Amino acid sequence: MARHLSRRLAQAVLVVAGVVVLTFVVMRLVPGDPAVTYAGPRASAAQLAEVRRRLGFDRPLTVQLWEYLSALVRGDWGTSLRTHQTVLKDISTAFPASIELVGTAMLAAVLAGIPLGLLAARHARGPVDGSVRVSSMLAVSVPVFLLALVMQNVFATKLGWLPVAGEYDATLDTTSPLHVYTNITAVDALLTGNWPILGSTLRHLVLPSLAIAAYPIGVVAQMTRAALIEESAQNHARLERALGFTRWQVLTRFSLRPAFGPVLALLALVFAFSLVNAFLVESVFDWPGLGRYAADAIRSSDTPAIAGVTIAVALTYVVVNLLVDLAQAAIDPRVRMT
Structure with a gap:
């Protein structure tokens, strides 16, 4: 297991x-001058030159790359040209809201997708199976924004x-102010016993999380x-049927665990896709997450x-893949041999 973990790391x-x-x-x-975004369109040539020097844009690309890598390792992801705050601080504020949204959607995908797949397998090639397959195909085919x-x-x-947009009712900031610890509103409200904001957040979560969950539910x-x-269809399943177990018992007691490995691997890919979706x-429901931050950054050429x-999305994808891979290795020892 240690060798498997080191290889994956x-x-x-x-x-x-x-x-x-x-x-x-x-x-x-990317076309454009980041110094203009930082200093403003009315900055003088001298001011732009000073900004380029301060941000390191006047150095050779190899030096800039080395300094960029070194800064990332130290936790310095640069300064936003739009907010003038550190990028890591901005992301640490916006990303939890996206994780809250996607995490809720993935939970719905697991709780709904696996039972639906189990039900379809139990009634394979029957009306129930056909209904599940058609419904899942529709869920996968519909564009998420639509x-x-x-x-x-x-x-x-x-x-x-349900509410039209937002993360929770803004009037609650006055009547029931929230103490922030994790920047995940539902978690912070639960930790502090702020039931008005918790209830409002859960109601605001329903529509956007279901919109994101449609594709994962269908795929899962x-x-x-x-x-x-x-x-x-494996030999062990035939033996179990011969021993008197029903088809449902064979599926739930003996086939579900080994079949869960491919589903886990799929969940990692679906998570990354859902994060992009x-x-x-977030734009449709005005959700204050990483998507809105990225859209604002793109509009202002905030490189x-x-x-x-x-990088944040890539790191999340890698971490989720690593966790899923370890879970697969724990469930099925054969994975450790690959």
């Missing part, structure tokens, strides 16, 4: 290093069942179904912020 470091170098190169190839707009228009604007349901059907959903968002 080495691969993760190489992936992150590659993303950082590629991000730096792309950041330098689904978000439809849900917002139907359930928030027309029916008025399809993968669970396929993995269970394949596992139930969250950027679109350090754009690079910081890219």
Whole structure:
């Protein structure tokens, strides 16, 4: 297990290093002068030259790359040209809101997708299986931004069942101010016993998290179904049926655990895809997460912020993949041999 972990860690470091170098190169190839964004369009030539010197843009690219890598290792991700705050501070404030949204969506994907896949495998090639497959295909096919707009228009604007936008009711900042510890509003409200904000946050979470969860639910349901059907065709499943176990018992007691390995691997990919989809959903529901921060950075050509968002997403993807890989190794010892 230790050898498996060290090998995966080495691969993760190489992936992150590659993303950082590629991000730096792309950041330098983007048209425009970052010094103008930082100093403002009315800055004089002398002021722009001073900004370039202060930010290190007047040095050779190899020196800039080395200094950039060294600063990242020290935790210095640069300064946002738009907010004039450190990029790491901006991201640490915005990213938790995105994790709150995507985490809720992934929880819904696991709680709904796996049972749906199990149900489809139990009634393979029957009406229930067909219904699950058609529903999952629709969930996978609908663009997330379109689904978000439809849900917002139907359930928030027309029916008025749920809030239209925002993370929670802004008036609660006056009546029930929230003490921030993690920047994940639902967690902070739960830790501090702030029930008004917790209730409001959960209501605001429903529509955007369901919009993001549609694709993962469909993919997880399809993968669970396929993995269970394949596992139930193995020799051990035939032996278990011969010993008198029902098809449902064979699926839940003997086939689900080995079939869960591919589903876990899929969850890591789906998480990364959902994190990118969250950027679109955050724009629709005015959710104060990393997507809104990235959109503002792109509009203002804030290259350090754009690079910081890219690296943050890449690091999250690598960490999630590593955790899923370790979980797979714990569930199925055969994974450690690969």
